[in-house]
Amino acid sequence: MARKLDDIFNECYERMRSGESLMSCLARYPEHRAELEPMLLAAFDIGRRASYIQPRPEFKHWAQVRLEGAQYYARQQRQTVTPSQSSWWRQGWAVAATAVIILLVTTSSTVAASSNAMPDQTLYPIKLATEEVRLALAVTDTQKAQIHTQLAETRAAELEAMANQGKTEHAAITAARLAKQLELANAAIANLESTTGTTPTTTATPEPTIPEPSPPTPPEEVPAVQPPTTEEQPTATTTEEQPTTTTTEQPTATTTEEQPTTTTTEQPTATTTEEQPTTTTTEQPTATTTEEQPTTTTTEQPSTTEEPQTTPAATKHDKRAAERERLKKLLEESKSKSQVALENAKENASQETKADWQRAIDKIKDKNKEKQDTRDWNYWYKDKGRDENKSQSDNTTGSGGTPTNVSPSQNQPSTPK
């Protein structure tokens, strides 16, 4: 049976792609010459036209940068997801070795000179290496977040310089570096947030103090509510008292400091209840507890000794929160500065490179968006995990911020379950 024409056509096409001439191919199948020749010419005409479709060099460059960014990100992800102890040590040794080499090979003047190097200068790699060492020497989470933020500021300044000079290629690379650095800095700040706790109210800090007063108190009542209330509940071991207090003062008793006042006011008279909303929350507990000590049981005394412990923790927490906010603000400033510089560069750029500048702008925007999304998810997971843990072990502390809504008599049965 004769070979099908499509098969012969394919064979000839392949032969010609491998370098055989049209005439030579046609000579193999003289009986099909008339049909084959126009078809083969058409196939090569299609190939010729298609060969005119070439990616723009700028696009190729950007695509390469984006791929490198994705590869870098994937590498980072692998490192952060499985930070095995051995790799940590290996990393530590590598950093130490790098530090020694840098110290030995380069003089201090070279390092100093490199600190102002721009991406288009020869000393720039030394600057980057120095930054790595600096980062590796950071011990605490706060230090790491600070250095990452500083590095982001540096990258933004470099990008601004490159944009002002209209250096498209260097700006492209620096934009990619800035995007990565913003990502790292945000992650470091997020890490800071997770260690600090997301709620800056006093409910977060007193929690560690719960175990301290627990020994003198009955075991059932320790996990009932927050620290100040744990002292109160022993006083209100006769659970009949507290239900009466909660009905009167539910709107006011939102913070932990206020809770001592709520219990104390009940016992004297209704006149004291009017004072509590007007006075400050920090002063009242100390004043009222001293007055009430005779009336209440001795278990209230730990509450007066414990409160000074919570305030330094709160101030430390506030400091960290303030630092976190400061770093976030700096990052935002760096980002917006570099974006403005890129926008200006785009305006002044030639028509051909405008798209490249736009990509640089998008890159920083996109990275931040991605990072924001992943950070949100991280929080979601963390919160979810925290909620689950709480619901399992410490169910009542979750509602400790609003103990007035639920009477202690209702809380207590729920904790053992």
Next chain:
Amino acid sequence: MLSEEYLVQQAVNGDQAAFTQLYNQNFDRIHRYIYVKVRSQAEAEDLTQDVFIKALESIGSYKWRDLPFAAWLFKIAHNRVIDHIRKQSKEKRASLDEAYARSMEDPIQMTERNFEVYQLKEALERLPGAQREVATLRFIGQLSITEVARTLGKSEGTVKALQFNATASLRKALQGRFDG
């Protein structure tokens, strides 16, 4: 020169340099393939990047015996283009302004080339789906018959027949335009 299979194996094992090499080998043709299927240069560029990012994400699960690497890439590109086209609410043809051939040569030659690319795109768009897919993978993507067959899940005989018919239709379309 390292064989493609070796490079792919290295890339699967996490060697990023190997992946970059594969990327460089395939970038232009993937871009060309996408370009003739979408309506603008910007879309082609975005989708081309997406294909390689997707490939990077999935390379760990790639198996050589299932599909040759180029065919695997084109499959990603094909799926990506299909998704993209589905999202488009209405079809709009690429304008001549968006035509793509670029060179440092004189503007007349550049315009001629752009016109020829535009004609090719139009002719491809008019082909029936199966023929268009084969012609694009074969003549634009430069895949072998085997690779096209594996990519599309068709027999080699079917692909050869579709290729022949597509070539005949394209010849007619391009010649007719040229004559007109």
